[in-house]
Amino acid sequence: MSPDDNTITALFTGKILMQNLNGSFVNGYKVKEGVIIAQYVKKNQNNAITSKDIIIDGVSFTDYDVVIVTNYYHSPLTSINSMSLFSDTDPFGSGGLDTGMGWYYGGAGGGGPVTPTKDPCTTAQESTIVSKNKEYLIALKAINEANATEEHSITLGTASDGTMTQAPMNHGGQYIVQTNTTWEGAFAALHNHPDKTPLSAGDIYASVKLNVKSSNFTTTYILTDGEVYAIVVTNLSLAQDFVKTYPADQLPNQSPEFPNNIFYEIDGLKSIMGYGNEGRTTAIAFILDKYSAGITLLKQDNSGKFNPIKTQETTQSNGIKTYNTIPCN
């Protein structure tokens, strides 16, 4: 269990490598602030750690084919528990402790408190339920039938009797519309993108602001090019950290963008994932997960079901990275 040299957080950050007494590789994890962010997986049986070690991210392995499986769910379910440490099984989706792992993990036990991140699949199910409600469908239709050259927004709320309500539609310009934040029980808002553009950096930053203002206001639905995407803040604490660490790059009177480093990474992924709306959104979702932004992006499929846009990055032995969708069970 080797911490990163520059770690100053209460929760463990570093690598955990497990060997048998004869030096054979058993399992390995990369951990960031108590959450597994990658697992080192052996691909064959030639697993003795020898002088022919290869180095991955500063970690030595033997020259078998090592695959780095990246975990972008970052949910508490993926925190390490004592049973999974010495298991060859995929830890992602398996049970775990509900708290992060502290520096003294394995000793007296216990780590610092971790705000739970809502499970992306549960989040998607909840959005699917909302999207079948009559009020949502009326709001969707109203926006789709409004002036297609402008943005329009309708806020959804919950009345005191638990029924869904909708605020009157706000009309905006080509690139911006005001969200009604004072509607009673506001929990979500829908808006359209007239130029068929994907969800934007501005939508991401605005979603966090909405949730800061109202703890139930977690979801933003974006209607574009006949499709519906959703931005859901699944961990406000992480989301606030993200926007603080990576504030929007915004010139006066212009739409916000991600700051240069995030922008560059997303753009690099677009080359691989595609420049269509889905590829671009997938690239954004991947980077949000990479930086533990506490935000889940969803896409509605043809059957009306919302699915989380979650991608697993795998680095092959030849260095090529492949990206596969992580489905909900």
Add this chain to the structure above:
Amino acid sequence: MKNTLKFYAILFLLINTGCKAQQVIQTVKDVPLLKTNEQQFINKPLKNLLKEIKPAIKNAGASNEVGHQYFSFKFRTLEQINKNEGSYEDKVSLYVYVKEIIDWKWEERTKGKELEWSKEDAEKYGNLTVVRIKVINQPQK
């Protein structure tokens, strides 16, 4: 007649010299100069900027975002990007924002060659108006 010939000879020489004036971007190391000299290209056609770039554009895409339209030009192949290979300078990306919506759709590009920047692309988009330039590279380790 003799004077006329002399005049044309000198004119030809001047034009020829002008055409062969050194481009601003000789190697990828020079790409940041486009940002330094941004004002020279603002409100001018994209082709003015492109003609100043000597290194081959190996990867190009276009994005119409909410309130922004820009081309991404890279000097590495897709495989190099995927493997994060190349020198530090090679990893630079050039983003050229234009005033107009870009008529560039991923789904309509030739399959397998979506990111190739062709002569036809240079012609098709050459007259779009440059409004902003960004040059970004990875943090240097």
